[in-house]
Amino acid sequence: MKLLLNEEGIIIDICTTTEIIEDGILVDDRVIYAEEFDIVEVTEILQGVAPQTHKYVNGQFIVNENHVMPEQDQLAKLKTDVELMKRALDELGGM
Structure with a gap:
């Protein structure tokens, strides 16, 4: 569309x-x-x-032209985001 x-x-x-x-x-x-x-x-x-x-x-x-981020880059960014969230939770005394 x-x-x-x-x-x-x-x-x-x-x-x-x-x-x-x-x-x-x-x-x-x-x-x-x-x-x-x-x-x-x-x-x-x-x-x-x-x-x-x-x-x-x-x-x-x-x-x-705007191009979509390649799938591998999306996965790498997602893994980095997850690691950062885990570290933040650890520092806050969470999980």
């Missing part, structure tokens, strides 16, 4: 597919002209992945 937002953060449209074209966006097989509709952002909402945002700046879209 993708959200098309204007400068105030108001959702202009919700769609499943977008393709950036010269002067706007092709949204689910219809053209939306970015300037006409005041679109400044297209945010993709994908399960398990940080949103990928296309910002409309000076007549063109700039893509800012």
Whole structure:
């Protein structure tokens, strides 16, 4: 799912597919002209992945990709967090 937002953060449209074209966006097989509709952002909402945002700046879209943390990195961070919590509990005289 993708959200098309204007400068105030108001959702202009919700769609499943977008393709950036010269002067706007092709949204689910219809053209939306970015300037006409005041679109400044297209945010993709994908399960398990940080949103990928296309910002409309000076007549063109700039893509800012956010990547999900690799699973190994997530596990390493989780183990570190668990170790820190165990240490904190030990210092407090807990478990």
